Amino acid sequence: MAISQKIRNYAAQASWIRRMFEEGINLKKQYGCENVFDFSxxxxxxxxxxxxxxxxxxxxxxxxxxxxxYTPNAGHPEARKAVATTLCEAEGMQLSAEHVVMTCGAGGALNVIFKALLDPGDEVLVPAPYFVEYPFYVDNASGVTKFVATRDDFSLDLEAIGRAITDRTKVVLINSPNNPTGRVYDEKSIRGLGSLLMERSLSSGRDLYLVSDEPYAEIVYDNVKVPSVLSSYRNSIKASSYSKSLSLPGERIGYIAVNPEMKEVEELMGALILCNRILGFVNAPALMQKVISCLQGVKVNVAEYERKRSLLCDGLSSLGYSFRKPEGAFYLFPRSPITDDVEFVRLLQKRRILTVPGTGFGGPGYFRIAYCVDDATIMNAMGGFKEAIDEASNR
Amino acid sequence: MAISQKIRNYAAQASWIRRMFEEGINLKKQYGCENVFDFSxxxxxxxxxxxxxxxxxxxxxxxxxxxxxYTPNAGHPEARKAVATTLCEAEGMQLSAEHVVMTCGAGGALNVIFKALLDPGDEVLVPAPYFVEYPFYVDNASGVTKFVATRDDFSLDLEAIGRAITDRTKVVLINSPNNPTGRVYDEKSIRGLGSLLMERSLSSGRDLYLVSDEPYAEIVYDNVKVPSVLSSYRNSIKASSYSKSLSLPGERIGYIAVNPEMKEVEELMGALILCNRILGFVNAPALMQKVISCLQGVKVNVAEYERKRSLLCDGLSSLGYSFRKPEGAFYLFPRSPITDDVEFVRLLQKRRILTVPGTGFGGPGYFRIAYCVDDATIMNAMGGFKEAIDEASNR
Incomplete structure (x- = not known):
């Protein structure tokens, strides 16, 4: 056997997703890309x-x-400083370059954070639905992911998080605006989460860490404000990237920012920088570090995504689909018209519409539509969306 | 305690290297960069x-x-194809795009390879002296690194490798041209290693894998030929990058190439692509993938490094330093004039010459000089090199 048993198991678990992905490729070959509506x-x-x-x-x-x-493992001093300066205003805190590590995207950032924080068996609590990669990232650092359901409106359920904290819990990982739900956690729930973690750290004598994955922070609608997580809790760490705010996901440029008020902040920064090196990232791509240093405060045209959101929401709503209008990111997470979301995604696929079952995100009974696509894709898919919900309701 | 116990231990082990590094920074602050000779x-x-x-x-x-x-996790099809086409000629084998994964440098490549191959406790044999990051990379994938001494001339000791193979050995990792020794393993030893691994795989019924880390393959002197590792053994994997051949180490662009004749090649390719994703690399930096697609066969001016090698070797030789002239890479690994290489590196540091003790590379009694520096740095350091060897000989 060539490959590791764990990776073999992962590959087997992923096989139905891959099968759907491959069926999508076949559809494109068969009907032409322009006749396949890829929201996956x-x-x-x-x-x-x-x-x-x-x-x-x-x-x-x-x-x-x-x-x-090579840049320093922590990043170009000018890039770290530029990020820190932007964060001072956004987070309402005094961050300096020493509190920032430049990373290979937010994916790299999260792997570095978990490697630095987790001992084997340490638990990471993740509100579900969640971004599919999180359990892998936690496992890479020998941690254990525990899921906590969100409320029906995908908001944080602080009581459930409180109940899920054990003496092995080390990290709570949140993602807002959320992938796949588009939910932005409000100020009250973020403050409440900070208070909960503070209280439980004090009562147990074990520090809990709050990690916030925020690559979609700039992609919000209706003047929604994304509350500052860093300023809500002392032991907090932010992971972010320019993948969505500047549409550069392939360039792998992001960062980690650590709350400067954390008790052992210097030790943690040293550990993050070491982990960035030894995990093989070494440094965030050098040229992109230089570029983003000059692009603080610049972002893609969010109004475009907002228009696409309306197109999609208005269309699906009139067809009878049920969903919560997303406040951020570029995902819609409607309820599946039938209980089995994988089956419903297949009904859509029969109409050459590619989406992802909620089951893959720990959100069974829903499916995800990524609407960062051409307007034409949205409009031309409406016929198929209608057929699929009609077929589902006739079952 | 904020950080993981393992990372805390790593940081403690690394602390003397860091202290030397910090002393170097202080020297530069005190005397100005131009008066510090940084070969570190x-x-x-x-x-x-x-x-x-x-x-x-x-x-x-x-x-x-x-x-x-985002590019596909495996890389842009055109980049994979360009690399494969180049390798067909260089390795004398029929590789296609399907045998190549684009990675975040060779460091990313090795982490992906180990994650895909290793079960917990699987052993990786590494000839010493070795590149300092290897044990971290193996440990990231829960493997165990076992070192095997090379011969006095830093060539592979096949008998020693044979003796070190146990029923937990899964991988032999080689690096040629070598960091820190500059040694290029010759055709005979590479063929011999292939035969040894074939024989031992057959006799044990457990496949052994040969991983070859070759970022310096283009930096060779005196018309030395780097033999093809891929064509020497069926279960072989090459990790490489454009960091040195194009002087782009900060841009994190490299690749993995797998021997197409490997028995389970498709399964391994799937695992490598999955691991590139779940380790948080996601894909190699997109723009650089496009650029290197157009730069196959192009490389930096190696004659410049060859000239620097002569400058350094001639100078140190006349001062009484003892070393083997490197055949590739841009490192010289002289014998320390006193037994304690850490102490000798301190004697050099007193003369504002920064080098790295061989102890850090599993080569105690030696020290490493990276000569990828200005000619002036080499020439102006000669006075200090003389003083240091004189002080050592008077002890």
Whole structure:
């Protein structure tokens, strides 16, 4: 046997997702890409802001010595400083470059954080539905993921989180705006979560850590404000990236920011920087570090996503689909018209509409539609969405 | 305690290296960078070939849709194909895009390979001296690193490797041209290693894997030929990067190539692609994948490194230092004039010369000089190298 038993098991578990993915590829081959309505991936269709290209070309033209060399494992000092300066305002806290580590995207950031924090068997609590990669990231660091259901409206259930905390719990991981639900946790629940973790840390004598994964923080609608998680709790760590705010997910540029008031902040920063190195990331891509240093406060045209959200929500609503309108990110998470969401996703696939069953996100009975796609994809899929819900209701 | 016990231990072990590193920073602050002779890091000083900048600017100007979006976890099909085409010639084998995964540098590649291959406790044999990060990479995947001494001339000791193979051995990891010794393993020893692993796999019924880390393959001197590892053994995997061949170490672009004749090659490729995703690399940086697709066969000016090697070797030789002339990479690994290499490195540091003790690479009694630096650094350090060996000989 060539491969590890664990990876073999992962591959087997993932096989039905892969099968659906492969069926999608076959559909595209058979009918042509333009006749397949692919809502399966969160690969943003908005182009990066024009300023991104301008700054990249300027930096390449200046061609400073060492531009493509190793950076410090923590990142270019200027990139760390630029991020810290932006966060001071956004979080209402005094962060400096020393509290920031540049990473290979938010995925890299989370792996570095878990490696730095977790001893084998330490538990990470994750509200469900959740981003599918989290359990892998926790397991990479020998941690154990425990899921806690959110309320019916996908908001945080603080009582349930409180009940789930054990003497092995080390981290609570939240993601807002949420993938797959589009939910933004409000100020009250974030403050409440901070108070809960503070209280339980004090009563147990074991510090609990709050990790907040926020790559969608800039993609919000209706003037919703994403509350500052860092300022809600002392032992808090933010993971983020420019993947969605600047439409650069392939470039793998993100960061970790740590609450400067954390008791052992220096030790943690040292551990994060060490882990960035020894996990093989080494440093965040060098050129992109330079570019994002000049693009703080710049973001893609969110109004475009807001328009797509309306197109999709209005369309599906009129067909009888039931959902909570997302406040952020570019995902809609409607209720499946039949109990079996995998089966309903198959009914959509018969109409060449590719979506992902909620089961994959720990949200059975729902399915995810990524609407970071062309308007035409949304509009032309409506016929198929109608047929599928009609077929479901005739069962 | 904030951080994991394991990371705390790593940080403690690394503390003397860090202390030396910090002393180096203090020296630079005190005397100015130009008066400190920093041979401690393998951050290449050769600029990337001009064609790199040209191609990058061309690609950015064309600004194809989705240029910065997620690529498939395995990499852009065109990048995989370009790498495979180059390897067909270099390795004398029939590789196709399906045998290549684009990675975040060779560091990312090795982490992906170990994660895909190793079950907990599986042993990885590593000839010493070795690149300092290897034991971390193996441990990340719950493997165990076992070191095997090389011969006095740093060549592979096949008998010793044979003796070190146990029923827990899964991988032999080699690195040629070698960091820190500059040794290139010759054709005979590579073929011999392949035969040994074949024989031992057959006799034990457990397949052994040969992983070859080759980021310095293009940096060789005196017309030395780096033999093909892939073609020497069926169960072989190559990890490499453009960090040194194109002087892009900060951009984190590399690849994995798998011997197409491996028995379970499809299963392994699936596992590697899955691991690239779940370790949080997700995909190799997208823009760099496009750029290296156009730069196959292009490399930095190796004659420059060859000249630096002569400058350094001639200078140190005339001062009485003893070493084996490196055949590749840009490291010299001289014998320490006193038994305690850490102490000798301190004697050099007193003369503002920064090097790394061989102890850090599993090669006590030696020290490493990275000569990917300005000519002036080499020439101006000679006075200090003389003083240090004189002080050592008067002890």
């Amino acid at each position: 991936l969160g690969n943003p269709n908005a182009p990066p802001p024009e300023l991104f290209r301008e700054q990249l070309l300027r930096i390449m033209t200046a061609s400073e010595a060492g531009l493509h060399g | 890091l393998g951050n290449p000083n050769a600029p990337p070939p001009e064609l790199f900048r040209e191609q990058l600017l061309r690609i950015m100007t064309a600004s194809e849709a989705g240029l910065h979006g």
